Structure formats: C-alpha cells, structure tokens
Amino acid sequence: MASLIECDDVWKIYRVGDVDVQALRGLSLTIEQGEFVAIMGSSGSGKSTLMNMLGCLDQPTKGHYRLNGVEVGRLTPDELAGIRNQQIGFVFQSFNLIPRTSALENAQLPLFYRGLSLKEQRAKAAEALARVGLHGREDHYPTQLSGGQQQRVAIARALVTSPSLLLADEPTGNLDTQSSQEIMRILETLNRDEGITIILVTHEVDVAAYAAREIVIKDGQILSDRKTKAGPIASPVEV
C-alpha cells in the first residue's frame, strides 16, 4: 500500500521581481498513515512553503507530491479544493475562525461545502465540538471564547470531515502555556486513539516533543529526520 504522503525531489521556486527564490530545493519525504510529525526550522527555512504544499494549497514547481497515491501537481484549483475538503484538516496559528459566526457554524463550514443537509451538518459539527470538550458552547461567538477555546473550535472544524491528514501550523503560537498543553493533548489523543496523521509546524521544543517524529528544515532541504518516540506507527499500517 502507498504511503499517505510521498514527496519526491520537490522544488518550489517563486519569482520575486527579477530574482528566483528557491523555497524548496529537491526535498524528498515520506509520511505514513497514522504518524505524528513535527516540522521545525527557522523562519525562511521553507517549512511554511512545505506545509502549504502538503495541505494542497500550493503545488510544486518541479518534482512529485503524491497524497494517498494522487499526483497533486496535476490537479486544477477546484480539484485541490475537493481534496482539501475530503482529506485535510487545517489548524492555524491565528485560529482563523469566521468572525461573528457561532462555534457550531464555524465547525460546520467544511460540511457546508460538501453539500450535506443542514441537519447532518449540525449533528456532525456538534459531535466534533464535543470531542474537543466544547459541548454546550455551540452558540458562542469567537469573541466570547478564550484563545484556547477558539483553537479547539478550529480543531473541531478540522476534525468534522474525518480527514486522513491534520495540518497544524504553529497551533500554540498564540496561546499561553496551559492552553498550549490542552491543545497538544487533544492532538495527541486524536493521533493515538483515532489514528489521524498529524503534521505540526512549531518553533517550540516542548510542543514538538508531543510528536513521534521530528523533521528539521533548512534552506528548503531536510536537515534532519528522526524518530523521537517509538510511536503507534510501529503499527498496523506497515503490516
């Protein structure tokens, strides 16, 4: 069986004015279903570009990226949107909830674009909110929630479609220590109990410590890639 993520000699080149900026330089990477990976690196290292590409928001200039065996580089914008909707959940540093819209409706959003009936959308969104411990706060607006709670709504929104891949871009960057720990515990549980593949971008070593594998990026290439835990990936997937 194919791996969840296969990057093969991936290049990403931007043109800024007259200069070509090489954000990714022949990066190759394989991530299996059920892994919990932390990606680290200084700013400008290319980790954001990598995340955008893994999240199908962007496509490689050169090389191959296969998600669940599908060559992402050849897809149209609408096809990419379809893949994001079906297979990927996003958690952002700044939460990116839609303002003046209730927690439930925020969590419903991906289902909205799946064309589910309103009743199904509500039921699934309420269930997702309950999974991140926000039962009873469905009608709260983002401004009525703490940072940690907002990020949990964002996680519920990412979970609601039962994605195979959850991408978290510095999910604790805007949170205090206690909220950060709560969020990381939720992610850890999702990975351990439900087998959701999580890729996490972070600066913080103690946050990265929750992951089972740590990849360090520098100048658009992988500097190091090591397993930090004998995680659950040892695991049914490879059998």
Place this chain on the structure above:
Amino acid sequence: MAAFVWLTIMTALRILGRNRMRAGLTMLGIVIGVAAVIAMVSIGEGAKRAVQAQIATMGTNVIVIFPGVTSASGVRGSQGSAITLTVSDALELKKRIPLLVDTGWSRRDVMQIVYGNRNWNGPINGISPSYLTIRDWSFTSGGPFTQTDLDSAARVALVGQTIVENLFDSGEEPVGAVIRIKNVPFRVIGVLAPKGQSSQGSDQDDVIFIPFSTAERKVFGTSFIGSVAAMFGSTDQVDDLPMAAEQIREVLRARHRLQAEQNDDFTIRTQVDIGKVQEGTSETLTMMLFAIASVSLLVGGIGIMNILLVSVTERTREIGVRMAVGAKRYHIVMQFLIEAMTLSLVGGVLGIVLGVAGAKLTTLIAGWPTIISGNVIVISFFFSLVVGLFFGLYPANKAARLNPIEALRYE
C-alpha cells in the same frame, strides 16, 4: 446544492443585517430607481388611459372633416374659415361610401341663452340628428330630436350639463322648459349626459344642440345656406377608418372639381390620428422617465458593486479560510452573487412598495389618475435581480480568484 444555496442566502442576510446602515445606503440607489420606474410608469399609464377615455368621448370610430381656410391677398384665415363643405357633400358621402355607417354635420356659434331671469353665453350647435349617434351623446332625461324636427325646422333644444347648472335651479327639471336663444323661444326636449373635458381641455358639456335647419334659418342668419362648419362620419371598424378617409378625400375632391395640382380644400382627421398624437406625447414622457429611472438603477448597481468590492477586501481572510476548508470557485462566486442579489432584490421590493405608495399618494394629493400594472412590478423585480447579478459578477469573480495562501495571510 439546495442546502448550500439556502444557507448562503441566510448567511448573506445575516451579513447585511450586521451592517444595516451600509446595506441600506447601498440599496438606496436600487430603491429609488425601482420606485421611480413604478411611480412614473403608473402615472404615465394613468395619463394615457385618461387621454384614451377623453378621445373615446368623441364617439366611436369617428372621422371629422373640416373645411379649408380662406385666403384673401395671401392672408389666410383660420382652419374651417372657408365655406367649402355643405350638407349635400355629407349626404353624397353617405350615399357613395358604403364603409361609412352614417354622416352628420354641424355649425356652431356662441350666443346668449336666456331662461327666466338668468342668462348664459354658450356655444349653439346646429346639427343633424345623426351627429348625436356618431358622437355618442346620451341623455340623462328626455331624448334626441328627429329627422321630422330637422325637416320642419322645429324650435327644440338639447342642453348640456354646464348649461343646466348655469340656467336652472338645482333640482329643477329642464325638459319641457322654454329657453330663448337670440330671442327665439326653444323648448328643451333633452338633457345630455356629461362627457367632461375634451382631449384639448375644453368643456364638452357647455353645449346646446338645435336642429341644423332651425339654426340656419332662425338663429345664425347664414348667408350661405347649406354650408357646414364640420362634417362627421363613422365606420363599423377602427381598421376601416384610413380607407374611409381616403375614399372621402376622393369623393370630395371630385365634387369640388379640384385639379391634380390643387391642394385639398378640406382637412380629414380620424379618431386614430387624434389618438396617436396624444398617445405619442405621453409615450415620449414615459420613455424619458424610464431613461431617468434606468440611470438611477445603473447608479444603484454601481453602488452595490462598490460595496461588494469593499466587502471582498474586508473578508479576504474569511475567503481564504473558506477556500482552505474546500470551497470551490463557484462556491465563492455564488456567495458574493447571492449577497449582491439579496441587496438588489430587497432594494427592489422596497422600491416597489415605495413606488406603489408614491403612485397612490399622487392620486390622493394631486388627483392624477395612476394605473399600477402587474407587468411593471414584475419587470422591476426582474430588473433589480439582473442589476444584482450583473454588478455582483465582478466582485464575486475577484473573490473567487484569490490565492488561498495569500488570502489566509492577509492582514
């Protein structure tokens, strides 16, 4: 898909509800445009209908023939000043042209009428009995005079409402009373039903009819016996009018021995011609008002486009999030289009309400007749929808073309 559209409409309404002031101001252009269209068209239709009603008081399928003008040493007289038409012309026309159901004739002069101790100066019309049927006069009491009255030059009169009001006490029955015209006693045998203003604005009820022969011999003192001031004919069908007019022209030219190079010594007008001039005027007015209203709708549409462009910029991040969780291009396009159309439709409905109210108020205050047609309401509604669609397309496409990565990063 149905759920998507429904939820998008709800979302749009909520977003607009949040910025009521902004939404209201944005809609104002459409509201005013649609209200203007509805009010103007209603007033225009009302005016047109009033004109049609006035023209209908002329009678049904009427042709009017006036004599030509006199010309003495190059000074031309007024229309009808020549004495080129005669009673025998009218009788001949009826005999020669089968299309004409009937022909009639009249002469008119303003004279003093006396009854008891009151007097009034009004137009006295000497007419043939056929005139009454051609011009559709009916009676509130009494009845018309007959061919016998005409043959014997009987001293009988038919009086219009204005005459009744000015000569008789209210409640007094004019039929049977004896009035004096130029000191000649006339017995009133009929009171005419009111017709109101003519299309030229003159009072059609300020009128007395007496037999043509009586007028000629006993009142007007005409030197040219048999000459008439106007002739009238009527046809069965409106469509026969032009053909009948052409035949009248041929017959009259032959009778008057006009050479090919000579101009007609008479003028023929059909009811259709008269109607066309009047309707043409009100149509020009309606078109002009429609043009003004269209400009207002255009401005309203641009207002919607402008505010949507602002909205797209303000909500760039939200668009980014929607794209990240799987919104396809058409989802984003639909969202903004529905928002634009909600704005223009709500504006359109408000405009319809305002326009109808305005039309009613015009009738109430100014007393102008207005006619609110279902058509104009449906068209306005449809038009505001199209405005929303058209002016929503550009902002919607702009939103859908955003790059999700940049949109998410937008501050």
